[in-house]
Amino acid sequence: MMNGKTLFISGGTRGIGKAIVYAFAQKGCDVAFTYASSADTAKEIIADIESKFKVKCRAYRLDIMEPLTYKDVFKEFDEDFSTLDFFISNAIISGRSVVGGFAPFMRLKPKGLTNIYTATVAAFVVGAQEATKRIEATGNGGSIISMSSTGNLVYTPNYSGHGTNKAAVETMVKYAAAELGEKNIRVNAVSGGPIDTDALKAFPNYEEVKGEVVKRSPLSRMGEPTDLTGACLFLCGDESSWMTGQTIVVDGGTSFQ
Numbered sequence: 672m673m674n675g676k677t678l679f680i681s682g683g684t685r686g687i688g689k690a691i692v693y694a695f696a697q698k699g700c701d702v703a704f705t706y707a708s709s710a711d712t713a714k715e716i717i718a719d720i721e722s723k724f725k726v727k728c729r730a731y732r733l734d735i736m737e738p739l740t741y742k743d744v745f746k747e748f749d750e751d752f753s754t755l756d757f758f759i760s761n762a763i764i765s766g767r768s769v770v771g772g773f774a775p776f777m778r779l780k781p782k783g784l785t786n787i788y789t790a791t792v793a794a795f796v797v798g799a800q801e802a803t804k805r806i807e808a809t810g811n812g813g814s815i816i817s818m819s820s821t822g823n824l825v826y827t828p829n830y831s832g833h834g835t836n837k838a839a840v841e842t843m844v845k846y847a848a849a850e851l852g853e854k855n856i857r858v859n860a861v862s863g864g865p866i867d868t869d870a871l872k873a874f875p876n877y878e879e880v881k882g883e884v885v886k887r888s889p890l891s892r893m894g895e896p897t898d899l900t901g902a903c904l905f906l907c908g909d910e911s912s913w914m915t916g917q918t919i920v921v922d923g924g925t926s927f928q
């Protein structure tokens with residue numbers, strides 16, 4: 672159980688982030704999460720979590736395209752919570768801001784690629800820095816995770832912008848792990864194969880991707896958001912106490928062809 676512990680996760684309103692919010696709350700962990708536009712959904716999740724699991728839950732607005740605003744969001748967090756144990760960088764951009772980044776190679780544009788870098792790598796860095804200050808203050812150590820995806824291991828049409836930045840954030844995780852270990856903070860990544868979420872449904876070739884994933888997976892199915900929660904719980908628990916700087920791949924076997 673995780674009673675008395677606190678998780679901060681970005682992007683808790685949908686898909687994988689929402690599943691992680693529920694999985695940690697179910698273990699008795701207090702949860703702070705962020706949203707970008709889904710303020711009403713965030714309120715509903717808070718009410719549902721607090722009534723079902725009797726833990727404290729709060730949400731804050733964050734735009735990962737402006738990573739430095741993490742500093743203000745964490746100040747809001749400080750008014751509600753006195754300690755922090757776990758941080759998960761999960762939020763991802765989609766839609767207009769990824770135009771030129773989510774495209775075939777010959778249509779990639781610097782602006783779209785830079786936006787994905789900002790949302791994936793720069794946001795992880797600032798979020799993890801702010802989290803580290805709070806985790807360090809408890810004197811008990813803690814765990815930081817970046818969500819990643821196997822789009823850096825398996826060719827996925829249009830995904831080069833995300834795939835290269837997931838490779839980059841996995842390397843940033845190793846650098847953070849190397850330097851934060853002395854504070855007893857472990858830093859790892861959880862890399863998922865294709866998971867059935869809004870982000871994936873936004874792929875123009877969603878049906879084709881889904882069919883290919885089901886065909887490729889020895890388990891003959893697409894991933895669900897809850898398929899990634901076990902690895903996150905593991906990396907925040909004592910069971911993984913000597914693991915740092917690693918990426919756990921949870922992909923239904925899809926990246927071995």
Ligand SMILES: NC(=O)c1ccc[n+]([C@@H]2O[C@H](COP(=O)([O-])OP(=O)(O)OC[C@H]3O[C@@H](n4cnc5c(N)ncnc54)[C@H](OP(=O)(O)O)[C@@H]3O)[C@@H](O)[C@H]2O)c1
Pocket residue numbers: 681682683684685686687688705706707708709710733734735736760761762763764765818819820821862863864865866867868869870871
């Ligand atoms: N889906 C997959 O196949 C897959 C596979 C492996 C790994 N992943 C990774 O898992 C993570 C979550 O993916 P997902 O598929 O669950 O995504 P999703 O369903 O699209 O949810 C995205 C989340 O990020 C928030 N968000 C969107 N734009 C934002 C912005 N500008 N600033 C701050 N927050 C913003 C959203 O909040 P609002 O609801 O308020 O917009 C939402 O909570 C990502 O890092 C992704 O790369 C995904």
